[in-house]
Amino acid sequence: MATVVVLGAGIAGHTATAFLKKKLGKKHDVIVISPSPYYQWIPSNIWVGVGRMKVDDVRFRLEKVYKKWGVIYHQAKAVSIYPAGDVNNAKPYVMAEYTLDGKIGEPLKVEYDFLVNATGPKLNFEATEGLGPNGFTESVCAYSHASEAWEKLKKVFNKLENGEKQKIVVGTGHPMATCQGAAFEYILNIAYELKQRKLSDKAELYWLTNEFELGDFGMSGAYVKRNGYITSTKIFAESVLSENNIKWIKRAGVKKVEDGLIHYETLAGEYKTQEFDFAMLIPAFAGAGLKAYANDGSDITTTLFAPNGFMKVDADYSPKTYEEFNVKDWPQTYQNPAFKNIFAVGIAFAPPHPISKPQTSPNGTSIFPTPPRTGMPSGVTGKTTAQNIAEWILNGDDSLKHHASMGKMGAACIVSAGFSLTKGQAATMTVNPIVPDWEKYPDYGRNINYTVGEIGLAGHWMKLMLHYMFIHKAKGYPFWWLIPE
């Protein structure tokens, strides 16, 4: 009997768990260690942040689902990995600390044959002074943050209704933050809500971003075929913002936030400020901070993890310039090179390099987005890793024949721009592959025939449909496995 331990129960970890248990059945153990008792469908947090959904619409308790599946679940936070065991026992294990009420802080030791690291990111608010719910800005990166953001936004709406002018700033809160798509959705949803309340004329909206050009989204932008033209996402993004009377500040790295004031540095090296009454800024992401130890107790964290805390996998991490970046640098199996029974999926794996072109200000500040790995890539890497591990266990086949390179994988992104079944809107965008392949597609880096970029009510229906479909899937309801990642 084999034991597979999955760290984390987000989109990547939960998908991996679901497929591992489906394939391995009762003969093998699947153990999940996750600090939160809930699964959350993060893409719908945007709607929690504008009061269109309640927290319980986007989350559910994991325990009941895992009990039904026969998965062993520990509500705990993984702290360290012993990939070769210790002096007493060569069996690899993970050390964790319970986060369950009544057992908080108690240690937990779990042995494994295979380990899937799907811890997701640490929301690194500390990397920017004054950022985040404990500082002066809001976040929509977790359902609790989104709910708090909505409470603050309601107050802004009240002030606007009383005739007060308000400045709303949304974007990235660190010079190298990623996940621009979520912030972009949030500002468009705020614009929509203002319009519905006839308050647009009293609010000033600003999109503040570390992108070199709008529409970069951390993936070096994209081109879409539309109305007889091949158009850059720069034009697409600027058009959407302009239509919604949103001003923008680009090439900006936020350095510090004070009450009502954002300090940022531009790529030109200027230090500027932006006033705000309400701000939602995405923080930098870092690895979950796991440590690793050899069997003699020596620290081997740098063997397993990159300096940013994300886990090393089968990528080419050799330093390269933007011109040398190659799609083949990106991992295919997500297997750790030092310990073959360890995998990292979703945001937990260390990307080999950015997708956007690295940019540095004259003061030496790097101002550009790091690569996104949320949404579709998270689900796909979770599933393919589960398939590889299951075949290894069941058939002894360690060839890892299932691949999921972001240099081959396509992705769809549906950017909500208003929640209503009859008046709502969303921008539907697709790219294939996610990481541009300039050798295969020398003109645009991607297959232009697989691109979509259009705005309309249909996009909102799609986003809403995906919300219900993926919650259905995550709960393991009938035929869940038919819903693709």
Place this chain on the structure above:
Amino acid sequence: METNNKPKAYYEESYPPVPTKSVKFWRSCMLWQFYRFIILNYKVMKIVAFGHN
């Protein structure tokens, strides 16, 4: 004397293309959007189906 008729030019946000009334109409026209919903689902499914091995 202040005027509300300030020129809306030479601002960054004044350059991008903005949709006409007709484009906005089709974006929210139920029948047309239902048709686009089918097409978009097909296109996204193609990406999902052929996007990874």
